[in-house]
Structures are given as structure tokens and as C-alpha cells.
Amino acid sequence: GAVVSQHPSWVICKSGTSVKIECRSLDFQATTMFWYRQFPKQSLMLMATSNEGSKATYEQGVEKDKFLINHASLTLSTLTVTSAHPEDSSFYICSARGHEQETQYFGPGTRLLVL
Amino acid sequence: AQSVTQPDIHITVSEGASLELRCNYSYGATPYLFWYVQSPGQGLQLLLKYFSGDTLVQGIKGFEAEFKRSQSSFNLRKPSVHWSDAAEYFCAVGALAGKSTFGDGTTLTVKP
Numbered sequence: 266g267a268v269v270s271q272h273p274s275w276v277i278c279k280s281g282t283s284v285k286i287e288c289r290s291l292d293f294q295a296t297t298m299f300w301y302r303q304f305p306k307q308s309l310m311l312m313a314t315s316n317e318g319s320k321a322t323y324e325q326g327v328e329k330d331k332f333l334i335n336h337a338s339l340t341l342s343t344l345t346v347t348s349a350h351p352e353d354s355s356f357y358i359c360s361a362r363g364h365e366q367e368t369q370y371f372g373p374g375t376r377l378l379v380l
Numbered sequence: 381a382q383s384v385t386q387p388d389i390h391i392t393v394s395e396g397a398s399l400e401l402r403c404n405y406s407y408g409a410t411p412y413l414f415w416y417v418q419s420p421g422q423g424l425q426l427l428l429k430y431f432s433g434d435t436l437v438q439g440i441k442g443f444e445a446e447f448k449r450s451q452s453s454f455n456l457r458k459p460s461v462h463w464s465d466a467a468e469y470f471c472a473v474g475a476l477a478g479k480s481t482f483g484d485g486t487t488l489t490v491k492p
Binding site: 299307309371373 | 423429
């Protein structure tokens with residue numbers, strides 16, 4: 266149990282385009298989802314926390330207009346990188362947590378390359 | 381504010397040898413502690429977690445960790461390392477319904 270999927274697993278796009286990444290909890294209801302960014306050989310940097318049906322809470326320094334997060338259902342959250350630029354290239358990982366649970370379950374990640 | 385320190389950036393052990401990865405945390409209350417493993421290009425897999433009770437917790441893949449409040453530590457151990465254990469290991473501290481803070485990770489290399 267507690268499986269989280271992400272789609273796509275990797276994406277290459279041109280600078281200036283927008284990219285949407287999906288995060289799904291497959292066998293549980295995720296009341297909270299987290300989006301992280303990870304640079305090579307570095308730890309996870311929390312970008313935002315989203316609760317189902319609410320606006321996402323962004324960490325300091327993360328541009329909310331750049332990284333649009335939607336958590337419209339208990340099993341799906343999306344991250345849209347708008348007007349992507351090469352510096353947005355990174356590994357994006359989502360995690361999901363059920364109601365009053367302590368443990369986050371992570372997706373496999375999405376590698377974004379912006380040319 | 382909560383924080384996690386993993387003092388060892390890189391550890392190399394021989395296959396079959398024992399392993400200990402260090403983790404120190406800073407947290408104002410009783411912490412929820414986690415160890416995750418990440419293979420290259422993959423997400424994070426939960427190895428084990430501590431919330432309360434017995435301070436020695438068992439996890440998957442033969443890993444265990446011991447919570448020592450007096451030392452603010454939650455070190456990960458395995459008695460005999462396998463080549464497949466080579467990966468990045470992250471310690472994390474969090475709270476119920478709150479955010480988790482991750483350490484910078486320790487890269488484990490296993491020599492044949």
C-alpha cells in the first residue's frame with residue numbers, strides 16, 4: 266500500500282513553454298501533498314505544501330506564479346512550471362500523506378530539462 | 381526551528397561489513413524521525429520511522445535505527461551491507477500533520 270505515482274517521469278521542453286507534472290496517490294486519500302525540488306547531489310528542498318481543496322502554501326523564495334500547484338482531489342495534485350527556463354531544470358518529487366498521518370510517501374520523481 | 385545534520389557526506393564500506401549512518405536533529409518537542417533511501421534517479425523509499433515507544437526501531441531491508449534523546453541522534457545501522465544498499469540516505473525530522481525537514485544526505489558506496 267501507500268503508492269504514489271508521478272507523470273511524466275521525465276520531460277524535455279523548450280524555454281518559455283509550460284510543463285505540468287501530476288502526482289497521484291494510488292491507494293489512499295492524500296489530504297496533504299508536498300512538492301520538492303532536488304538538485305544533483307543535494308537534499309530535497311520543499312517548494313510548497315498543498316491541502317486538498319485549499320490554496321497551496323509556498324516556502325519562502327518560491328515563486329507561486331511560476332510554480333502553480335493545484336490539489337483538486339484527494340488523489341491528485343499537479344505542479345505546473347510556467348514559462349519554463351533552463352534554470353528550472355531539476356528533479357521534482359512529490360509526496361503524499363493521509364489525514365492525521367505522520368508518514369509521507371514519495372513519488373518516483375520527474376526530471377525536467379528545459380532547453 | 382527544526383533541523384537535521386548528517387555529518388557524513390560520503391561513506392564507503394565493504395560488502396558484508398557493518399554500517400552506521402549518523403543523524404543528529406534539533407527539534408523543540410518529541411520528534412518524529414525518519415530514514416529514507418534514494419536510488420539514482422528515483423524517489424525516496426521509507427526505511428523506518430520513530431514516533432514513540434521502543435527507541436530501537438526495525439525497518440525494511442535489515443536496517444534498524446536507535447533514537448537517543450540525550451544525544452539528539454537517530455543513527456541508522458545495518459549489520460551486514462549488501463552491494464544493493466549503495467544509494468543516498470536521508471534522515472528527516474517532522475511533526476504530526478506538519479512539514480518534514482531533511483538532512484543533506486549521505487552517499488553510501490559499497491566495495492566488493
